[in-house]
Amino acid sequence: MADASVVVPACEEADRLDRTLDALATQRFDGALEVIVVATGRETLAVARDHPRVDRALVDERCDGPGPARNLGASVASGDVLCFTDADTIVPSTWVRRHYRHYAIPTVVGVGGPLRAGTDDPLHPLAFRVLSDWWYRLSWPVGFVQQPGPNCSVRRSAFEAIDGFDESLAFLEDTDLSLRLKRRGTVVYDHTCPVATSPRRQEREGYVGLFLTNLVGYLRYALPGTTPIRPYF
Template sequence: MNSASVVVPAREETERLERTLDSLAGQVFDGELEVVVVASGSATLAAAREHPVTDRVLVDERENGPATARNQGVEAATGELLLFTDADTVVPPAWVRRHRRHYATPSVVGVGGPLRPITDAIRHRLLFRLLSDWWYRLSWPVGFVQQPGCNCSVRRSAFEAVGGFDESLPFLEDTDLSLRLCEEGTVVYDRTCPVATSARRQREEGYISLFLAYFRGYLEYAIPGRSPTRAHFR
């Protein structure tokens, strides 16, 4: 698998997007790497177009959330391996290479990794370790697979087989995709491949509020008739 495409949704993320693109420009990868940005906002679009690492810039005219933007990016992408990150995230230099190594196993259709906060505050570091690493280590072995949208990759053939991200979901679209991918093969959790992402939502909304929102989302997602993958929650 020598060609890879990174899709980055960016909604009014000018300064943060530049930092993300800088990290993608530093990738150590021996194959063909393509960067596709799906953006809204004139300043964000300009930042995406001006950055030398960007290969394609698409206007997110629908502004219907990350699922729609990511699907739009995949339609324009050409890589056999599809990687996804966000415009407030910084990926390490070996990020693409570390994801790709898992696809040497034909049964692997997806890969996810942990999140770290960009800030050095101890509180955020500890809570991210608990909620964005240890939670995954516990939930994946029992079948509750959750590739985080800012640190995941998918084999293109599997992505197309499951129909991509579900654009009707306001959030948990990455969890939904992960669970549907399990019907196509193995989804791997690589705890050695973290990315650094913004903790602004955690600061603004609080960890307890976010936890309760996601807990309610998981319950609603599992209700019969609401989710195509609700069987995973039985």
């Protein structure tokens, strides 16, 4: 049995997954830690199976996005705390420990942290700081909690009580999870626990395009009887 489990969805990420797993191998965590990769693609699966830090490598046969992949990984995890990150993300060596410490408070059911741009391009760090940190600091206190998928964790019992990620959502599945978790207890924003993630999605769609996509998604999510429908991943 593990104290904490890390679940990494990896869809055709053979070129990036090693760096994510190397970072997880450096975790300074006193408890028992397991790492589970849910892989799509033969090469990605091979990278996961070959890495010494990986405890289980699962095949994602559905390929329906990160929500279903995270649920699959969580279904075989043994940790009381489930941590989620992505295969294009580098976490610091204190990442699991910083998330885990919050669960000493019984009412805490989830934790989220900021995203940093994993690039030296000067545009991305500022944009990430505004959209993936300052925005959270403003929205969290008013109840609009949004744990980002590459940097979040949940108490296993609360995750199971709400049936995990909603697999019907094409995107905003992490925001939806956070809002449903909030009904079960406290969801914490830890601004001292950033992770570095790839800005390739921002480079592909542009910040304006992503903002509009998310705005429409938020509105559709909020309206009764509708869900976000535009594929995001």
